[in-house]
Amino acid sequence: MKPTPDPRAVLTEELLRKFDTPGPRYTSYPTADRFAESFGPADAVRVLEARRQGSSTAPLSLYVHIPFCESLCYYCACNKIITKHHERATEYLDALETELALVVESLGTGRPVSQLHFGGGSPTFLSDAELARVMQALSTAFRLTADSEVSIEVDPRTVTPTRLAHLRQLGFNRLSFGVQDFDIKVQEAVHRVQPFEMVRELMTSARELGFVSINADLIYGLPKQTPETFARTVRQMGELRPDRIALYAYAHLPERFKPQRRVAATDLPSAPQRIAMLGDAIAGFLSRDYCYIGMDHFALPDDSLAVAKREGRLHRNFQGYSTQPDCDLVALGVSAIGRVGAAYYQNAKTLSAYYDSLGQRLLPVVRGYSLTRDDELRRDVIMALMCQGRLEFEPIERAHGVTMADYFSHELESMRAMAQSGLVEMEERAIQVTAPGWFLVRAIAMVFDRHLQSAKERHQFSKVV
Ligand code: SF4
Known part of the structure; x- marks a missing residue:
C-alpha cells in the first residue's frame, strides 16, 4: 500500500469544493x-x-x-x-x-x-x-x-x-x-x-x-x-x-x-x-x-x-x-440499532416509548428496513470501497449476477471524473482508491448510494473534512 500523504499537500481547495460535501459515514447501507x-x-x-x-x-x-x-x-x-x-x-x-x-x-x-x-x-x-x-x-x-x-x-x-x-x-x-x-x-x-x-x-x-x-x-x-x-x-x-x-x-x-x-x-x-x-x-x-x-x-x-x-x-x-x-x-436498549439477516431495525428513541412497549411485552422496535437485492449489491460495493479501498468487479458480479459495466454505467461515469481528480484509479476490472482518495472515501462511496439523491437529503449529514 502506498504511504498516507499529508492531507495539507493533497486536499486542494478545488478538491474540497468539488467533493467535501455532506455525506454519511456508512456504518450501514442504506443509512x-x-x-x-x-x-x-x-x-x-x-x-x-x-x-x-x-x-x-x-x-x-x-x-x-x-x-x-x-x-x-x-x-x-x-x-x-x-x-x-x-x-x-x-x-x-x-x-x-x-x-x-x-x-x-x-x-x-x-x-x-x-x-x-x-x-x-x-x-x-x-x-x-x-x-x-x-x-x-x-x-x-x-x-x-x-x-x-x-x-x-x-x-x-x-x-x-x-x-x-x-x-x-x-x-x-x-x-x-x-x-x-x-x-x-x-x-x-x-x-x-x-x-x-x-x-x-x-x-x-x-x-x-x-x-x-x-x-x-x-x-x-x-x-x-x-x-x-x-x-x-x-x-x-x-x-x-x-x-x-x-x-x-x-x-x-x-x-x-x-x-x-x-x-x-x-x-x-x-x-x-x-x-x-x-x-x-x-x-x-x-x-x-x-x-x-x-x-x-x-x-x-x-x-x-x-x-x-x-x-x-x-x-x-x-x-x-x-x-x-x-x-x-x-441491539438492546433505547434507540439501539440492530441488523439481522437482510433487515435493520431501531428501538424507540425515548425512554417512555421504550418502557411502554416492553410493558406490553412487545419488542420496542419502532422502525426498520428490509434490504432489497439492489441494496445488498450496493452495500457490498460501498463496503468494499470504505474497507478495502478497492472494488473488484468479478466477486461482485459473481455474488449478485450483474454486469458492473451495465448495472453501474452512470456511476462508473462519475468514477471517471473522480479518477481525473486523482481520487481513484480506474482499472479494466477494478476501481482503486488512491492514497489522497482515502481522505474523501465517503464522497467516493456516495456515488453508489441510490438513496442519496437530493442535496436536501445530503444536508442532514456532516461534511467529509
Ligand atoms: S453528553 Fe454526549 S458526548 Fe458527553 S458523555 Fe454523554 S453521550 Fe458522550
Missing part, C-alpha cells in the same frame, strides 16, 4: 434515515425467528445502549439522557432484561456471541453492581466465545483504576476512552473537563490490568481549538500510545443537535484551520508508527485492526471499522 415506521415489533420477531430457523451458526455481535450521562458535553450528537439521578438506572435495567428475554424467546438461548459492545450515553454511569447485573443477564442468555471482543466506552470522569479492575473482572477486554482534546480551554468550551493526568493514570492502569486493546477518541474542529493547541493534544496522545485512535471531525449542526446551540460559532476554527489540524494529526500519528486505517481511524501496526487492513479483511459496522466479518448484530 438509518431510510428506516420506515412500517417496520415494527412483529417484523423484528420475524427476522429473529428466521435466524433461529436458518442455517447460520455464525456468532452474533451484541450491542447494549446505556443512555445516561451525568453532564452534558456541548458537542454531543448522541442519543442520551442527562441526569444525576443514578437510581433511574434500576428501571432501565429492568426494561433491558425484559427486552433481552423477548429477544431470546424469538432467537433461541445460548447463541454464540463473538463481539459485545457497551455504548451510550455513558455505560460507566452504571455502578459496578449494575454492570455486573447486565453481564450476568447477557451471559445467561448468550454464550460468549472464548476469543470474544468485549468492549465498553469509558468516560474518564466516571471511573477509577479500581473500577477498571472491576470491568476486567467482569470480562471486558477492550476499552474506549472518550478524550476529544487535552487543552483546558477547549475542555471548558465543550463542558467536559478531564485533565491529561487523569487519562494517563487510567490508561496506565488499563494496561497493567491486561486490557487487550485501548482506544481513544479525539475530535478536531471543536470551539477554541487551534492548530497549535491540537498539535499539543496529538503529541500527548502519542505519548499515551493507545492501540487505536479515532479522530473525528466535529460537525456543527445546532439546528439538529440541541446541545450544540451552546457552542459559539465564533469560537469554531476556520476551514483551513481544520485541514491544518487534520494534517498535523495524521502526520503526528504516522510519525509515531500508527497506521492509517481509513476515514478517521489509526492503529498501532500490531493491533488487529492494522493487521486486518493489511490483509484486506476490514469490515464496517455501527461501531465503525471492525475485524469481525459481517455478523448479525442484536
Whole structure:
C-alpha cells in the first residue's frame, strides 16, 4: 500500500469544493434515515425467528445502549439522557432484561456471541453492581466465545483504576476512552473537563490490568481549538500510545443537535484551520508508527485492526471499522440499532416509548428496513470501497449476477471524473482508491448510494473534512 500523504499537500481547495460535501459515514447501507415506521415489533420477531430457523451458526455481535450521562458535553450528537439521578438506572435495567428475554424467546438461548459492545450515553454511569447485573443477564442468555471482543466506552470522569479492575473482572477486554482534546480551554468550551493526568493514570492502569486493546477518541474542529493547541493534544496522545485512535471531525449542526446551540460559532476554527489540524494529526500519528486505517481511524501496526487492513479483511459496522466479518448484530436498549439477516431495525428513541412497549411485552422496535437485492449489491460495493479501498468487479458480479459495466454505467461515469481528480484509479476490472482518495472515501462511496439523491437529503449529514 502506498504511504498516507499529508492531507495539507493533497486536499486542494478545488478538491474540497468539488467533493467535501455532506455525506454519511456508512456504518450501514442504506443509512438509518431510510428506516420506515412500517417496520415494527412483529417484523423484528420475524427476522429473529428466521435466524433461529436458518442455517447460520455464525456468532452474533451484541450491542447494549446505556443512555445516561451525568453532564452534558456541548458537542454531543448522541442519543442520551442527562441526569444525576443514578437510581433511574434500576428501571432501565429492568426494561433491558425484559427486552433481552423477548429477544431470546424469538432467537433461541445460548447463541454464540463473538463481539459485545457497551455504548451510550455513558455505560460507566452504571455502578459496578449494575454492570455486573447486565453481564450476568447477557451471559445467561448468550454464550460468549472464548476469543470474544468485549468492549465498553469509558468516560474518564466516571471511573477509577479500581473500577477498571472491576470491568476486567467482569470480562471486558477492550476499552474506549472518550478524550476529544487535552487543552483546558477547549475542555471548558465543550463542558467536559478531564485533565491529561487523569487519562494517563487510567490508561496506565488499563494496561497493567491486561486490557487487550485501548482506544481513544479525539475530535478536531471543536470551539477554541487551534492548530497549535491540537498539535499539543496529538503529541500527548502519542505519548499515551493507545492501540487505536479515532479522530473525528466535529460537525456543527445546532439546528439538529440541541446541545450544540451552546457552542459559539465564533469560537469554531476556520476551514483551513481544520485541514491544518487534520494534517498535523495524521502526520503526528504516522510519525509515531500508527497506521492509517481509513476515514478517521489509526492503529498501532500490531493491533488487529492494522493487521486486518493489511490483509484486506476490514469490515464496517455501527461501531465503525471492525475485524469481525459481517455478523448479525442484536441491539438492546433505547434507540439501539440492530441488523439481522437482510433487515435493520431501531428501538424507540425515548425512554417512555421504550418502557411502554416492553410493558406490553412487545419488542420496542419502532422502525426498520428490509434490504432489497439492489441494496445488498450496493452495500457490498460501498463496503468494499470504505474497507478495502478497492472494488473488484468479478466477486461482485459473481455474488449478485450483474454486469458492473451495465448495472453501474452512470456511476462508473462519475468514477471517471473522480479518477481525473486523482481520487481513484480506474482499472479494466477494478476501481482503486488512491492514497489522497482515502481522505474523501465517503464522497467516493456516495456515488453508489441510490438513496442519496437530493442535496436536501445530503444536508442532514456532516461534511467529509
Ligand atoms: S458526548 Fe458522550 S458523555 Fe458527553 S453528553 Fe454526549 S453521550 Fe454523554
